[in-house]
Amino acid sequence: MTQAIISRKHSAVPHDNKDQKRIAESAAAIDGGVMSMDDFHGWFDERRQAIRMDVQRIPFADLKRWGFQPVTGNLVHDSGRFFSVEGVRAHFDGQAPLFWSQPIINQPEVGFLGILVKEIDGVLHCLMQAKAEPGNAEGLQLSPTVQATRSNYTGVHEGSAVRYLEYFTDPGKGRALVDVLQSEHGAWFYRKRNRNLVVEAVGDVPEHEDYCWLTLGQVRRLLGIRDLVNMDTRTVLACLSLAEAGEQGDAASGTGPGDGTAALAASLSEEAPAAHTLPEILRWYNGIRARSEVSVEPVPLAAVDHWVRDEDEIRHRSGGHFTIVAVAVEAGNREVTGWTQPLLSPRGTGVVAFLAKRINGILHVLVHAHPEPGYVDLIELGPTVQCVPDDLAHLPAEQRPRFLDEVLAARPEQILYDVVQSEEGGRFYQALSRYMVVETDGDPVVPDDYRWMTVGQLVMLLQHSNYLNIQARSLIACLQSVW
Template identity: 55%
Template structure:
């Protein structure tokens, strides 16, 4: 007798509406008010003991420069290493360069646990200390862990709530997609961006709280509250956008994207860190000869509520803050965003879709005329009435020290940003960008931060 298998629906057709309801809920119906949240986050910051101090490279425990390659490695061979990279792109103001790069081949878990209370989805968020954050403690996913961490290579405590993301506890997958990290500083690094829902009772640890998507959106309007790992996961939620059409069909958009990937010839080679030209290593840092870009430093960390209470590690420290912005305008009455097919050395493919502007202005201050990055000056000079969103957010605090960027959404008109933009740029709707985020290797981490704003109603177009 043939067996009969039970078929599942290919999509959860009710999920977008449930997410929209959560995004619209910020007051009544929430497990914790935002007033209480502010006090809770302050309390979690003060009740735990945190300390980060810079140290010489020689004072790091279990980290050293390899005698042959000069690569900065951990004695176990786990966690990550700092190596060299030789990059040739053949175009633009910087056609070829060498740099240090973080090589972390492990795929980590960035996971948020969801549960419905009184008909509204809430998300279990964590007050997590990361050594690179300027304010140390920010709102992170339920689980934010590398494979070395959750397999306990550090011989520390268990990662809380990990069972919901490894199949050991009953939960329904809402989102699970591999997404890249910062392509300028990581070499081909990916994480699982996961949201799962449970109907079980969940014991809430002191460092965790339930928030709606709308409440997280309110917090995204504040500087340095919601960390990068939370933002990238929230960007992947299939939130609905009511759009009768778009300037380019989905097929046209994908065709353009494929052509952009094909036309860029990017040669990337890993090289020994000791052989990287234009950089010099001292006792306390490794710096670019011009004092630009970033430097590699070492820190000693104490954190009473982490899986390990104390450790040392290298961090990348940017020398200046960045400016990251989407231009937006209505085309045919529908809001659109101007995306850039951006080359970054650490991508596994040559490009990913980035915001219109993603630059550190100081690095381009010496350029004039057509050599200036498109749209950068427009964003820098934007009038307040054109700025639809603005806040400062930190980048990944586990690997980057004091890495902050000013994130904006800036309204443009047709004369400033025409329907036919320069090569490498394309108009798309928020709904189209949201659809691409169901798959990996399309949208970079900076664009995902701005998408998280739209998904959570922190910003409106």
């Protein structure tokens, strides 16, 4: 009970019991709703044919309104807005001290990632958008109602207005169920945050052919399909509490150690007995942050070590990590129909995984207090494993990330979730990661910078900023979809 009181007292937008029940009912609704799953796939295929985006790699010299500053070497837009590619120098003083410098995307604007919801026939539905981004591997994805930077919605791009934005900016047009600032990729963005919102509409909502109404259960079901639900949808979904669903599942199924469904359902509850109480977790986490020697300083892009620039890309001399490339985009249904821009392109498919374990019949996942140069607070809670294996092939076994080999060697019966999903397509070029939840059948040794937590505890922390990184939030949404 103490944990639930802490969450509701200090959360950015408290969920009352009625809201939690409606969220749980929507999460359980899959076959009903405004459209069936078959109808959705038909609609999405039609949108795929109608929404075309042509993306071509180009040399940096062909970028329009973008250029390298003569002294710093930073890659910037001539408006001074949108984002820039700059450099950082980092020092992590752990068991194996690390020193390095790298390019990083600096986008100081706080954008909107918002899902509009409305009760239709007694069930909450989400207004979801079919949207293409230049970096998407598969083109079209299911996106939030609104996905916009400040430069977008203030018209710096000189394009058309962002649809449905008024529901998220005018308190009279919607009631917030979720409203919290959350971080973006800490390895690739410098201190980037977005406002994650779920807003219940007041009054009628106009229809548009690129948008559809789906229940929470239907959106979560689609998380089982490769690269369909985009990263921004996943981070917003993760912030919605399924505590009521967990309590209902617990009551219906029991929490016996032989029942995997019950173990996950119980884990969703804010009041599930956990290996560590939330105050214990916070004391551990704050202790890690307090004693960690981490320093990050911005530097000019021209000053980063071991990175070179040629006509087509900025790359590391080793051939690893990532590159910065340039693209030209033609899109018929966007606020702006044609533009050029830089994108960050990873080297290989990432692995993002939670190791899971039942403790007293309740599913726990293993989180890692993970430092990255772009976090506001330098350390956030991340998944058990977060890396690009192709980048590590040259390393000896003892230097590979902890638990990576156990995750990759998992037997089919251990795998609760295993789907390739994309990272943010507006700034990253074909960035794909294999998202996994693997239940261990052993008792792994857990280093001090890892802790076992329930899903309910993680969602409680998501009512606050700067606790969980975006990969962990995506995995929480994916794991909730299993339930």
